Every structure is written in C-alpha cells, then in structure tokens.
Amino acid sequence: MWQELRTELHPKGLEIVTVALDTGGPDAVRKHVERANPEHPSLIDSAHRLDELLGIVNVPSAVWIDEDGMIVRGPETAFSGPSPSGVGYQPPTELPADAPPKMREAFELVQRLKVPKGYAEAVRDWADKSEASRFALPPEEVLARSRPRSPETAEAAAAFELGQHLWREGYGDDAVKWFRRAHELQPDNWTYKRQAWSLVDRRQGPTDVYDGDWLTDVKKIGPENYYEPVPELED
C-alpha cells in the first residue's frame, strides 16, 4: 500500500498524495480512504481535472514531482505492490467454488492483467538519488512521453465535461449521450469509460445505455494490454 511506502520514505523528504478521480465526490470514496487511513494527503478530484490536464487514462496512475514542482515522470501505471490493487480495490485471491460463470470469467481475466513490476523500488531509487536516479527523466523526455492531444481527444474532454455537468445537475439520462460520445472519440480512455459505466452500474457490467462494459472491453484489447507498460520497468 502507498501508506507503507510513505512511512518508509517520508523521512527522506518524499510525500505521497493520493487523488481520487471520482465524479461521485466524497461519498464515493469515503469508505476506501477510511480503510486505508493514510497519513499523507488524500484528495478528491470530482471534476476529473487531473485526467484533463495531465492526460491520465487509467488508474492507478502516478506522476513524480521534484522539489521545485517540476514533473520528472508523467502519468503512468503505478502499483505500490506486486498485485493489481489500487488504493481501494483488492481483487479476490480465491474464487468461491459456486461462483457463477460471469464471476469466474472476470476473476480469470483479472489474473491475466499485466502489471509493471518494481514501481516501489523505482520510487525508493529516486528518493535516494534524486535527479541522478535513472528513473528521474529529463524535461525533454517527460514531454516526449506525454500523450498527444488530438482533435478527437480534445473533443472527448469537452464531451465528458458536458456529461459530468448534466449528471451533477441531476440529468443523468441526458448525460449518457455525452459520455458515449467521449467513449467513441477516445476509446482507450478507461477513466472516461469506467467512470460513466459505474454511474449506471457499480459493477460496470453490461447495461442497455452503454455499448461496452469492463469485461467485454478488456477482452477486446486483451488483458495484457489493459495497463500501459512503464519503459524502465519489466512487465
């Protein structure tokens, strides 16, 4: 968990900040945060501003910021431990014997997700060596790795924002049209997809308002491609 890494590295001048990208706001995240009980700042981005400013398309993703406020690693897949667990989510380690086929399928798919290994070690290396760490990237490299903002991607942001606006105003049904538009324009943005799906069905299963769902869409790209690889880390 991030809290363990924080306890270890805070004396060396490193802070962890977790940010929940949740349209649902505090109510959606409270129980997860209370369970993790972090000593580090734990914030809520209910407007999905970070996705839009930094180009985050899946979670968990992390960004490294140096002492001067400069990004030395842009958004990328970040797991504090070896297993595919986010801050709140712990996948089941065992499947009940009487599990229905859908649950069995989802369980097996989760086992096949590929997670970059050694992220915590990379953070430790940076905490020790600062800019001499091979993981601290020069500005040119940070910018070169940053996701392109195509006209479609920019329009997806406008559509997602319109969807969020209507949802917050109480027009959930009308928001769907704009969320769908965002999904069509930027199909590799899992944040847009999963946030919108979860507002209709917490489990992100098939619904009659969205074409996709988590299981179907992950199967389509292959579970090994769900989390983007990190260049310096092994899968």
Add this chain to the structure above:
Amino acid sequence: MWDLLQHCNYHGVKPERPENPQVKGRSRRFALCGSNRFGTVIATAPRLTADQLRRATGWELKLEGLCRDDVCVPFPSDDLSGVDLEPLSQRLGMPLLHDADHGVWSLGPESGGRFLTGVRFPELTLPDLDGEPFSFSSLLGRKVVMVAWASW
C-alpha cells in the same frame, strides 16, 4: 447576462500563474506554463466576456488579437468586451459542443501538441474528504508521488 458556470477555477483548480520558485538550470527552459493550466469551459451562452475568457483560458482579447503569455494570434474583432464561442473555437482549435436541450456549451481544451506543454506541475488546489482545500504548492521542497486512483 451571460453566465459562465464553470472554468478552470471550478472545483478548486486555480488558474493563476504559479509562483516562480527557484528552478534548477536544466528545468528553466521547460518551466513555461502552457495550455495545461486550463481545462474545459462550460457556459450557458454562446459567448464569453473578456474577463471570463481570461480567467477560463488565459487568453486576453486585445486590439492585436488574442494574447497569452508571449503569444498573440490575429483575431479580427472590433469588440473587446467579449468573444463568441464559435469563432474562438475555430481560431484556437478548441472543440465546441452544444446541448440544445439544456442550453449549455462546452468549450474543450486546445488540441494539437501534447497534454504536457511544460514540466511545471499545474497549480492545483483540491479538497480532501472533509472539503478542506489542499494546494500542491505547499509541498515545494519535497519530492512528491501523486497517485491517481478511483473508487470505481
């Protein structure tokens, strides 16, 4: 009359130019703030006042055109009080969507280039669980790993 519901200050994102703390030599060239200071604008009219435009996008309406930081782009207009969204959208490559049923416009971020136009982390203030605002700038002097996660 025209009401800007939302700009980058919405939900605590501060559009002001960040303080300029001492930066290392290797970073200085890249420390410029770019368009990644600003996000999508939701408006309830097809027009922004000059003040709304500046706060929401950083662009200033001047006689010579639209200006931000050291850049000006020609924008023919003899009215400096405000700007219509449609020509603005086309001039700056910002997508414009309109929901006619709800009378709402959404002006997206500038396209082209990359998400990060500079390596300075945007000046952001976000609330914690109790609604207390937290500014990332308060962590200057420390290394920070910012982890985005979600409950979904």
